[in-house]
Every structure is written in structure tokens, then in C-alpha cells.
Amino acid sequence: MPNPRPRTRRDARAGAGAAGREQLLSRSLQSAEHCLGARDFGTAYAHYLLVLSLAPELKDDVKETFQYTLFRWAEELDALNRIPDLLGCYEQALELFPDDEVICNSMGEHLFRMGFRDEAAGYFRKAVKLNPDFNDAKENFHRVANWLVERWHFIMLNDTKRNRVYDAAIQKAVRAGSKSVLDIGAGTGILSMFAKRAGAHLVYACELSKTMYELAWDVVAANKMEAGIKLLHMKSLDLEIPKHIPERVSLVVTETVDAGLFGEGIVESLIHAWEHLLLQPKTKGEDDNCEQYGKVIPASAIVFGMAVECAEIRRHHRVGVKDIAGIHLPESIKFQSPTCSSGGAEEAVEPYTTEKMSQIPGGYLPLTACFEIMKVDFNNLQELKNLATKSPHTLDVPVVEEGVLDAVVVWFVLQLDEEHSLSTSPSEETCWEQAVYPVQTLADYQVKTGDRVAMEASCQDCYLRIQSVRVLRLDHEMEVVKHFSKSEDLLPLGTEAELCSALANLQTSRAHAAQQTCVLEPTEMALLNDSAYHEGFKRAMSKVLSSLTPEKLGDPQRPGSEMSAAGQSNTEESTPEPLYVLDVSEGFSILPIIAGALGQVKPYSSVEKDQHRLTLDLISEANHFPKETLEFWLRHVDDEAAVLQRPRSDRLWSIIILDVIEPSGLIQQEIMEKAAISRCLLQSGGKIFPQYVLMFGMLVESQTLVEESAVQGSERTLGLNIAPFINQFQVPVRVFLDLSSLPCKPLSQPVELLRLDLMTPYLNTPEREVKVRICRSGCVTAVPFWFHMHLDDDVALDTSQEASRWKQAAVVLAHPVPVEVGQELVLRVQHHKSNVSITVKQ
Template sequence: MSSRVPRLGAQQKKTNNLAYLKKAKQACIRNNYAKAYENFVLYFESLEDPADSDLAVQGVFTRLVCRMGSILEETSNTEELLKCYIQALNFFPDNYLILNNLGAYMFKISEINIARRYLEKAFRVNKNYLPAEINLMHVKWHQMPRWHFRMLNDKARNEAYKAAIESVTAKGYKNVVDIGAGCGLLSLISARIPDTSVLAIEENKQLYDMCLDVMKNNQVTNVKVMHCYSTDIEDPPDKCNLLVTEVFDCALFGEKALCTIYHAISVLRTEEDYKIIPAGAKLYITGITCEDLIKRHKLTLDKSLDLLNLGNICLTEHDLEPYETENLTERNVEYLTDSHRAFDINFYDLEQIGEILKDETYEKIIHLKCLKEGEIHAFAVWFDLNLTDDITITNNPLNADRVTCWEQAVVYLDHPVEVETGTVLTVKVGVKDCGLHVELIEIEPHRNHTCFKASKDVITFLNDPKLVDTIAGLEQKFRDVNFTVVDNNCFPLLGFLLAKTGDSSTVYHPIKQETDRAFFDYLLTVNRIPKERFVIVKGLEDTPGEDRTIFFFDSIHVDGSLQNYCLTKNEIATWINVPQCLNVVVQLINSPYIEICNKVDDANVFGFKIADVINEYSGFEHPNLERLKYEEYSTPVKFRLEGDGEASKNVIALKKGDCNAILLWYEIRFYQDIVYSTLNSTHYKKTCYFLNEPKQLELSDGVTVKMKINDTYMKFSIA
């Protein structure tokens, strides 16, 4: 009988439980998140096992934690954010939503290894939760950039290095140090030669671990792997009479190659008689013109100039890198000058390398002769890598036998230069902070227009003729509508046009980059727009929530991924949301480039067992594609983006062959009949979802394309 009578303490505890829970729910209703969280914590702490609490209560708490995480992230309160997430995970260690949010945040603050642990756990708990799967994939991409795949798949590069190593070791140089070993391909090549000993040095922890696994998988025992920067080693750890390295970027110097080689010869080699692969390099530069490339860095579109009275302006990219990587073989490039050998470096010559490195900036003057008239937009740079006296590889875009793992470096000019045949350009070429630096010395600097700097996104937006024309047409629809306008695009073209032509509309623009503010202020002045009619604010939270509002939201990131387009689905009846709807368009394709960049084939690395290790980092998506060579294997098919869930569409194969990817772009219905496609956009990039194994198709085969979407996360596959 007494065993059925509740103890007084237990009754009091239950009462307190309910009081905490009630207070937490009331605080949630009042949007007092801190108070709600405090009472939820007290409630769960009072339970013997929080996991036994009502699932609906757990759901409310999860949403609260994620909401608080967003607020704390916006205010950069990392300490409180981590405390909130970790305390919540102490109650519910398998809550995949909180695990994912914490992992995504750790990725944003560059705590990559910690991020991966949380995201891997979130994905293990729920393999159907798409945000965790995609966030984990993004972390792996950061740990293993795609150029690793492209490098390992470059058979020409691999065969040249193999021939060089075999040639040199045959002469008795068999104590090998491989600097920047990566996953260990060059070490494997060296280790398979009889009587060699190999020290592989790799500073990247992920690649170091991978190198260990690769050696184990290939049953190699004569390779010692070290995790460090080679330049941090003060004494030689092993005998060394052969240095092997491949620490070069598209402009040769960018990965501190000269510093690495100088230190290796000075510290790591142990014998006076030694060899180094590569033995030297030659770097070349030439002047080029290319309309496609310059549009990414300088405003050129006449339509934009006419609409906003920008005829006497020069707008170029803010904070431009010293050079960018481009595949010039896929561009309509015209080479206007001769090619000049800017550097000829002998890697055995410590005096020469030391001379380049001793000054903060090493410079030399070269002269380029113009072979034809035209407008020089940029300088192209490539190199020859002399592995031995007899073996050379190059990334020269004009050489059909070039290697493909390196593209070319392009140094853009803020102000293109008009030249005549025979004109001689004076160029300063140097090494600054261990990287290439190029500067044109102009004889007569331009002074005939106003110069501004803007973010790259603003420039590519204004240089997209179809996008500009479409939004100009959209402005015609709203010109006589007396609404408040919120234009949330990177460049608020609709907002500027309505403020310029409308009678009473007030425009608000949440600015994306503060570097664009001076240019935007100039636009207000030159178009005689009063600043009270066009208000630049810091974020969406600073825009008015008025009833009569046109809300223009950019639903797609420049890299081709989806933004939170659901924000446009505001329930206020008097709001006009732009775009009105968004379709994603997909097409079955075949592209060799997708395979090369995302999946290693052991056949390209002499049959060594590397693919299983590195392909873990492949994923299923290749975003940010500006240009892609491919064959079409189906007609396009549209999916309406209407919220979370899954959908499928049937397509018919257009030809026989192997389909290895699904190409994706967007169709945006801004308003009524105003529609824009990103397929040929110069602003928005495209995305590919690639298949683990190519799908063999016959003509007229039916194929089912499946879409899965959760918030802004998408995944496409075929059945």
C-alpha cells in the first residue's frame, strides 16, 4: 500500500518541472529567447533523463536553440553561442539539428576539424538529413580542394615526374626527400625503385593522414612520413641526396616554392653530390585581350552605362588579387604581344634564389613588343618546369602537349591599354611575399574619367546584358506603383531605376559590401536621386515593415547555389514579392572535366591504390561552374521550388552513351511575364551533380531524375 503513495520530494520535483516548462513556453510566446532558454535548461536539469521528455517539448527547445544560435552568430557572440549549443547537446547528444548547426558554425569560423566531427555525427544520426550531408561535403572540399583530384588525374604530369625520378635514381641518388608529399604519389614512385629510402614531408594534417593510409594500402614500408612544414626542420632527419618536390601554383611561386627549395638544399640534403627534381623553371609573360575575362573585373556593358548615366566612369574590382587562375585554352583569347621569359631559375643556384628572396620585393624590368593593334586587358603567365635536363613539362596554353593540372595565371589591368603594332610596353615583374607580382608602367596614364572600385559581384551583375535588360523591363511594371521598395540584390538596379523615375517610392537597400558604398553614393548624385529616396542600410532588419512593399530578393548565390528564397513568401497580402516563383532546370550531360575534378582513377596513378582514400572527399556536387564543355544527353526538365520535400521527373535520352552528371541552372519568374534564365548568365554560375558511376544510356531511354530539397540544400540524382 505504502509503495503506491508518492514521496513528497518527487511530487515537489514534478511541480517544479511543470513550472519551469510553463515559464519556458510563455517566454517563447513573448520572443524572450534568453528567458525561455534559461527555463528550459532548469526543466531538463530537473529530469532524470531529458530524453524521456515529450518529443514536442524537445522540438520547441531545438527550434529555440537554433534561433538563439542565429542571433548570437549575428552579434558575433561566439562564447555564448558555443555555451548554448554545447549545453543543449549535453541534454540531447544525438540531436542532429543542433549538431548540424554547431558544425556549420565551426566551419564558418575555420575550425575545420571540429566542424567535421559534429557534422559526421549529425549525418550518422540521420543519413536522410540533407543539410548535414551537404555541410559535411563542404568541409571535406575545404580539406581536399578539387585541384588535388585534377593533379592526380593528370597522366602527363605524373608520367613526366615518374620518368625523371627513375632517371635520377638510376644514377645512384636513392635517399629521397619528397617535400609537399600530398597523398604520397611521388613518394610511392620513388619507393618502388629498389634500394631507395624515402622521407615524405606534408604539413596538411588531412593529407598527412591520407599519405599514411596510402602507404599502408600499397604495402610500402620504406617511406617515412612527417607532419610539418619542411621549412620548420632545423636538422636533416634522414640521409638525402635527392630532393623531389611539386609545390608550385599556376604562377610558379605562389606556394612559397623558392623558400621551400632554398631551405631544402641548405638544410635537408646531406651530401654534396645531390639532385633535385625539378632542376629549374622558366616563367613567361605576354599581353592578351579577352572580352569574356575583362567583364569579370571591369564594367564594360553599354546598357548599364546608359541606364544609370555612367558614361564617364571607370569601375573595376575592389581588392583584386595579384593574379587569378584561368584556363585560357577555353577562352577567346588574343595574344597581342610577344612572350617574354621573365625568369629563368636554376634550382641548384642558391645564390640566384637567395638574391630573389633576400629583398621584400624583388623586381626586374622587361619589355613586351606588340605584334598587332588592339586593347590589352591583362597579362598571361605560364611556366616550363625542367624536371631534368631532358624532361620538361609546361602549362603553356599555346602548347598542345601542356599538362592540365595547372591552368594559367592572369594579371588583370584596371585600365586596358590601347596599343599599335610595334608598341613596346614596359612591365615590372617581381616576387613579392613569395608570390608573383606584375605591374604595367604606363607612359601616359589615363586621366579622363572618374574611377571607382566595387565588389566583383556588382561588376558581373552589371556586365550581364540579359539580367540588366530583364530588370529594366521589371522597372516598367512598377514605375507607377506607389510602394516602398526593398531591393536586396548585390546591385540594386531595380531600386536605382525606381528611385530615378518614380514619383514617390522610397527605396531601401541592405548593402552587401561596404566597399560598394562610394560607388552607390556616386550613382545617387549623377542620377539626381535624393538620399532620402534611396536609403542604404546595414541589413534587412533595418528596412521598414510597411504594408505596401515591393520586396526584391536575390534568390540565388553567384556560385549557383540557392539562397533562402522562402523569405520572399511573405504572407502580408499587400506585399509584392519578387521573384514570384523559381524553377530549377536540370539536364543529363556528359563532361570529362567533371570526372577529372571530382574522382581519381587509379589508372592515372600507375595502378597505385589511391582512389579509395581520396575519393572519400569527392561528394556529389560541383558548384561555381562558369564554363563547362559537355554533351547533352536529354532535353531540360523543370522542378518548381515550393518548399521541402522530394520530387521526380522523367526525361528521354537524346543519344546513346554515358551520362555522368546532371547540369543545373535556374529560371526566375520575377513578375508576370518577366522571366530570366541563368543558363548563359555571366553573373550566375552553374552547378553539376555528378554520378558515382556513369549511367549507360540508349537512344530514347526513359530516365527518372530525382530532386531532394531541405531549406536551401538540394541534391539531384537519377533512378
């Protein structure tokens, strides 16, 4: 046997190095574990980075502990607002674990909270691609997808008529000589591709959204037009010649119009385009060589309006009750929605809401004929400039139908050129909704034939504003009710009676100014109008509070007073400890005041806005409650997240009111976690409201839901391949639905799909299968769902009721399922955190 090779000095150094490396690894691992035990996550994270850089082969062994350390350290950095350090830690982690879906998802969550939605979406998408069954990442991606690619993109791309008319107008302009084109607000790039397909030599497309810009790149490349379309990720207002575009273009195409026409900034962008990006417009006497002058598609627009009666609009924008479950609303408080309160150009609130009037629940009644509000020529620079500075002009429209004046509904006709136009009228099948201007603060909303509705229209801040709405009566009485502009005192007044009436109303307006105005969101307004909701809570709270201390309730004027044997009051000696009620429902709520009226109760409200607190104080005072009856809980906690805690160190809550369902129709995020904390804070016999929730659903066939959820092939987009790319952002659940007016064919009876029990969580299951019998043949495309919120076994609130503030939601199936009468389908219902998924098993 040969002698072994003599050990060299290099071998000795290598052996010593290996031993030193092992020793350093061992010490670093021990230090990391010690720091974790001491909750020193930053130092632990640094030790793990050293370990993984020295020994990458240990990645699988320390992966879970490293993730935990990273996430806890990131939370601390976030709390300290050390954002660059936080992002740096995640970048280091992703270099070590580039295919870790958990780290990708967590990075996306931090970015989303910081407002970087585009970047967050990229990480969520990567996490889903790495693990398609990772529910947290799927839910996050669906949530951010709604922000990044709004649902109207799908509806618009499915609007064949809209696409054909735009295509025809662009073809006509390009073939007439407009060979250089700028597409402002390109979206998916469909208008740019129309222009290129028509023969344009140069096409530039600008898009501000990073997600839509990247999507347009994919779409343009898939349609083999990337060589002829230059995409620019920027606002058109920032475009410069020759920095971004070599020379002025001959045609601008755009569809930056919303329901109120001007809300997406078309006026501002076209003023800039005419001044800096477009060739000069054609003047009279010039020949028809289009290449020598500039033009815009759309060429012009006419805005129309109509006064309507609509109960659905009314209940979301006017409080129609004076007493709610025994609580009086004082006249000194005026409730308004944000559309009424947005009176200045500096305010970002849109002066209108939007509705698909043809599908609004309960329908609407036209009170006036259709009337013209204004015209705008997008090919006239001076007219565009004047539009933004012109004083409001007065409109005076006769009433043709008796009814209640609830709103002015507005739409427009978009004239793309002399030949092609699009209307957004309620009577048209169109992808657009209509702009709705709710009428508020009138003394009398009833109108009759012969009356006139007067208003002012303007576009001073690039929003179409309909303001100073008033009713001119047959006897010339005039109500001046909205004071959005400084020019309202200069309204043309004819007769002496009108002058006197106006003076009287100006005096009334000054009195109104001293009143408390409380601005509520439309869903908050609808909730205040929901008497069944408040009566239900009153009954349920009364039962719980009576069961806890029956002798203490029933006399709110003298809570807790008792008579001694000698007939003398022993109030001071025998005043009992009050029962504590906490309302942590979202937004404005008068439930704490209703609770306070039930006797010896100390209610706590978690409203956040100062004006809402002042309003609740005024309501309490008007109902003769002592000032200290109502407490505002957020004043007592340093951290809003700690709102669920004891009312006092030695006391527990008797009732905790939680918001379980969002107005959109979905389950509130983290509601089960809030319920778990709440259960620990209840006194014996105390309750969470609602105690449990039942989810109901049914099978329907609805082409509307299908078209609003995904682009349907290439036929609707005139042969352009767009669907596979934008459909990556489709979400399985549609929200803010009105089942009462949704165009659909029911294929089954409603069935119970899920139970969420907030008081007895062992009754909950994350997954269940439900058999559904088909009662009508068709093709199942969606499963709409809603909830019954049980305050107790006797009192339940139905979120599908017409008077409720809640909308409904629907799971839209990826693939329609044909069914026949008598057939049974099995639905697999899964509940994960706040998300519900439904799949069909045949």
C-alpha cells in the first residue's frame, strides 16, 4: 500500500479555513437564534444574511426562520418609517430566494400600503405564477387589479358599436391625409392600432398608468405593430417636441371622457395639444389636404340633461326620516352628500355621481324633457380656453310631469366627425354610465306641470358643474337653494315678487349657515334612511341588556334610581355600574345613541371625523341625554388598531358592534380576527353584533356580468388581439351589484352557501359543498350572493333588501356551465380570510 501524500502548508491553511468557516457559521446561527429570543429582529436578520452568504446550501434549512425574521424586522422598519431600509431588506431576501412566493407577496403588501400599486401588482402576479394555489397572493392580486385596470376597460372593449364608430372615424381621417397621429390616454392601445391599421405612418401613444402602458406594449407586439407605434409612459401634458415627438402631428385621437364628459381632463389636455403638439387647425378657404392642418377626434360634443324623480338616488343623497328608532334628528343638522358640499374648484370631489340609469333599482321618472346644457368644439382652441374660464350660465326648463325633484341626469353626444357620433343617453346601449347631480337642501322637492327647474351650468374647473338648482313656481316664487358660485346673487330676476322671494331666501340661507352641516357618503346616507336596520338593532340590544341587568333598564331619565324601605331615594348609594356598548362599525353611526336611550348604558362610538362627532353630540343633546353619555373611543386609544380593548381595566363590554359586510357586498377584511379579539372582551352574557352571518346565493345566466368581467374574444375588438392580455387582470368576483335590476335569468332558487359565526367559531368551516337543483334550463355564468346578518335568532338584516345600504356581489365563472331543469350541481364554497370562492362541480 503506497504511503499517503504528505500534508502541505496549503492543505493546512485550507483545513484551518474550513474549520474557521464552520465556527463562524455556528456562532452566527447561535447569535441569530439568541437575537430572535430577545426579539432583536434587525440583528437576527443580519446574522442570517451572513449565514446564507457563507453557506448557500443551508437555504432550505433556515428558510422558514429567515422569512419570519424578515417579516418581523420589516414591520419594525415600517413603523419607524425607514422605507429605504425596508425595501433594501426585501431586495436582499429576493436575491437569496428569487422564487419564494411568500416573500414576493409580502413585498407586494408593503408596496401596496405605500401607494405603489403598479409595483405591488408585479410582485403579487409573480407570487401567483410561482404558486397558483397561494390564496393570500391571489386575493392581493385581485384587490390591486381592481385599482390598476378598472372594470370599465372590459365593458368599453366589449362595446362593439363604440369600437366600430371610432375605427370608422379614424380610418376616414387617416385616409384623407392625417398620417401622423397622437393617441392621448392610450389604455390598451386600441385607438392607436386603429390608426396604424388605417395607414398612419407615425403613431405615438401616451399612457400614464404603468400597468396599462406595459399592457399596451404586450398588446401592440401581439398584433405585430410595435414597429409603427411608439408608446410613451407619461402624461400628454409633459410631452415635448422634439424631445419625445420629432414634430407636430396632424391628428389627435382620444377617449379621455367620463360620464360628465370633462372629468378625465380632456379640456386641459387638448389645450396643451393645440398649443404644443398639433399642427394648426384648418381655416376657412384652405384646401382639404389634411396633412397641412391638425384635427381632433372627437371633434365636438353636445351635453344634455333631464330632471328626474328617482327614489334610489334620493335615499343615497337625502335623509328622509326625522326619527330613527326613537331618536329625533334635530332640524339644526343638515345632512348632505359630498356632491352637494363640493363647492370650490380647489376641492377634488367630483360634483356628480354616476349611474346606469337604465338599470337603476326602481327606475326613474323624467320630470322635464331632455334639454341642451352646452356645446364644445374640441377643434377650437379659443373655445376650449373660454370653457375653462366662462362664468356659469343659467338654464330654465319647464316641468312636464308632476313628481319629486331628486336629481339632474346628464349625458352627451360625442361627435367624432361630421358623419360618426356616439351617444351616452340612458336610452342607448352604451358602455358609459350617466352623470347624476343629486338635488339637495330644497325646502320643497315636489314639482308640478307648469313649474320650471332653473340651474346654472359651468366648466370653470374642468368639471361639468350643475349648481344653484331651484324651482320657479307658477306663482313666481323662487327658491335659491345652492350657493356654489359667487355669481348667484346676480341671477336675472324679473318681477317684484321674484325679488322679494329671492331676498327672503337669502335671509333663510344665512340662517342655514349657522346650522351644523354633516357630510355623509352615499352609503352612510342610505344607512341613516334604513329604519329596519336601526329598529332591528334596538330590539336586539334591548334583549341583551335586559338579560344582563333587567332591573337597571327602562327608565333612561332616572337610570339606576331605587327607593329605600323608608321611601327615600338612595340613588347615590345604589347607582349601579353602567353597561358598556362599543360600536366599531365603519363610518357614521347613531347606534351608540340608540343604545344610550335604553337605560343605564355607557355607549362608545368609534367615528373618526370631527364633524361626525359634533353631529352625534348635537343629536344626543337634542334627545336630552347628558353630555357625558356618549364617549368617542378613538379619543381614548393611542393606536386606532387597539380600538378593541377593555372600556376600563376592571370592566368588559356588554355589546360590541362590528361591521361584517362591506357596502360593496363583500365580507370585511380580517373580520374573524376582530371577532376573536371581541369574544375575549365580552362580559359573561355579552354579545357581538351580528352574532352570525348566513351567506345565500343562486345560479344565474347573465351576459352582462360576463361582459363586465372579461373581454370576449377578438370579434368585439374588430379583430385586434387584446383579450388574452387584459383578461389577466379580470377578477372572479364582481361587486356593487343590484340584483333587483341586474339583467339575468335565475336558474335556481336561493340556497344557503356559508355560515360565519362570530360568537361560536367552532361552527365555522373553511370549506363546504352545497347541492343546488336547477329550476330553469340555461347556461350558468355567475353565482350572485348576499347575506343575512343575524343579530340574534329572531332579528336578521338582509343585505339584498331594497332599503339596505349594501350592494350585492357575484362570482363569475371562468367557463359557463350548460344546465337542464331537474339537474343538480354541487358548489364548492371556500372561505379564506375575507375572500369567498365558489367553484362548480358537475
